[in-house]
Amino acid sequence: MRMRKKKWAEPELNACDFFIKNPCDYKGRWKDFFGSGNPIELEVGCGKGTFVAHKGLLNPQTDFIAVDLISNMLAVGRRNIVALFEENSRECKNIALTSYNVDKISEIVDKADNIARIYINFCNPWPRLKHNKRRLTHPTKLCQYKDILPPGGEIHFKTDSDLLFDDSLEYFKECGFEVTYLTRDLHQSDYTGNIVTEHEKMFSDEGIPIKFLIARKG
Ligand SMILES: C[S@@+](CC[C@H](N)C(=O)[O-])C[C@H]1O[C@@H](n2cnc3c(N)ncnc32)[C@H](O)[C@@H]1O
The missing domain is CATH 3.40.50.150 (Vaccinia Virus protein VP39)
Known part of the structure; x- marks a missing residue:
């Protein structure tokens, strides 16, 4: 999917506390990122984040990692997640967004997760x-x-x-x-x-x- 470059994407993602810049650092220790001890689920190719936003909102006892290749897409996803949580007077604590090629997914998550x-x-x-x-x-x-x-x-x-x-x-x-x-x-x-x-x-x-x-x- 082609998407025009968004000037605001990078600064917004950099300022987002649930966007993970270096996902390899969390391989085998995503539990440390979430700090909840809750089960973790993974979405690959999450696009504009509608699915993970609703999943996260409806399942506060589950943590979610959402991965996409394109950070512009994730920036839209971040806005969608924040908007949905705000509409519901909640703060997003159970979603991590990250940009990575799923071809190499085992570089960022493993069995220990x-x-x-x-x-x-x-x-x-x-x-x-x-x-x-x-x-x-x-x-x-x-x-x-x-x-x-x-x-x-x-x-x-x-x-x-x-x-x-x-x-x-x-x-x-x-x-x-x-x-x-x-x-x-x-x-x-x-x-x-x-x-x-x-x-x-x-x-x-x-x-x-x-x-x-x-x-x-x-
Ligand atoms: C057709 S879109 C589907 C988006 C969303 N899951 C949905 O159902 O609306 C496919 C998504 O997969 C992502 N994607 C494709 N290949 C990928 C790869 N190798 N690693 C990570 N994401 C990938 C694309 O960037 C795109 O956002």
């Missing part, structure tokens, strides 16, 4: 075979997520793309995950507690059914 759940929402489908490796569900990434997750840890994956969903089902199987929930039309399913992301709203407004699965590390 005891990440209970990973969210992948509407990652780019990269339909051309030669670009498949860039998918956030590609086996090269699933292997890293698997190393990070404890036994029973989960990945929650949503997409608009049938091709990405079908390929990802193979990837999850190949990497030894068990799919415990699957729907090809999330908004018409029995699943409760869904939080609609920016891309999810866009695609469902176009009438595209949302594909969703939960994969569990055995």
